[in-house]
Amino acid sequence: MEEETAAFADLSDFEFFVAIHQNSWDKLRLPHKFGELLDGREPRELNLREAGGGRRQWDVEVVFDGEGHMYLGRGWDQFAREHDVQLGHFLVFSYDGDAVLTVKVFDGTMCRRHYKHDDDDDSSATPNSIDSGSKNSIYTGSKNSADSGINSRSSEEMDIDDAPTSQFTVMLRQCHLGARQKQYLNVPVEFQNAHEYHKRSGVVLRMRGKSWPVNLKRSLRAGGNPRMSLRYGWHQFCVDNRLDVGDTCFFRALRGGDADRGEDHVLKVEVRRRDGTFAD
Structure with missing residues (x-):
């Protein structure tokens, strides 16, 4: 071998x-x-x-x-x-x-x-x-992450790679890409709880070496449970990266982002187009 x-x-x-x-x-x-x-x-x-x-x-x-x-x-x-x-x-x-x-x-x-x-x-x-x-x-x-940096495991990525709370994936639908003031993307409950989103007002999305600040909006789900969504700033991220219905976003938590200390929570984003190619 x-x-x-x-x-x-x-x-x-x-x-x-x-x-x-x-x-x-x-x-x-x-x-x-x-x-x-x-x-x-x-x-x-x-x-x-x-x-x-x-x-x-x-x-x-x-x-x-x-x-x-x-x-x-x-x-x-x-x-x-x-x-x-x-x-x-x-x-x-x-x-x-x-x-x-x-x-x-x-x-x-x-x-x-x-x-x-x-x-x-x-x-x-x-x-x-x-x-x-x-x-x-x-x-x-x-x-191939050696060519583009996509899927590379940088030193600041979380050590809990195998945990379900380190990443989540969303295939974009029209509700994610509607009118500017109505665009949103819900954050999975397990993910938002693990990273204390109830203490945060926003996150930073990082893709291809660039960053986008995005506000978090709190709402109530059925049964009174809280739901955190990516809202203001999400529209600009979609526009700048030419996202469309059927594209898939892979969100991955990066190291750091202590909520009690007011640190930003950074999410690394990778996008696979609906035609199978990755955004570059």
Whole structure:
């Protein structure tokens, strides 16, 4: 495996998304860009690891068809079965080094799945999961962060990457892009609670090296529970980045932002267009 592992030396920050929209149990096609970057140094196998799942890894065969498409083959079916991967699920892959792909599974509600593991032998994951986050939409795609900075893990990003409160995803609808004074984007309850949004008046959205201050508006949901929304300033962010219905925004909390000390809470934003390309 030494020679195969070396093939990934320059891909330590590579991340991509795959949607399960057809029968993908025997093999799973990976983004063409990922295969291209291997540049003739294709491995015979990879190790899959579920994010937050301990030391357990699944050895998975890598196969290429006659057209150069890259697939996860033998061994993928076992990982998919043990994690109850189904149609409509979304998988987020990141390369961690030593030919290991870490996988996060999002189900049909667009919430991250967190699995229960056997603490004694750390060898299995039950298909029962706890869905966390909000019912927002996630889409699929691939992007090399070494080229663009998208999906790169900067030193100021939170250390709780596996926690459901570190990030959330929204597929934009008309309500997010309506008349200027009516545009809003609701923040998931778990996320706003974890970052004490009840103490804040605004956040800062950061994308492509630029920043946009956005006010938070507090309202009441059914049952009297509070809801925080991105309001004033959100319109300008949408205009400046040419956002449209069907685009998907990935929000990620950055380190810092102590509410008690009046520090800004900064959210790193990545946008995938509805045509599959990333905003640059």
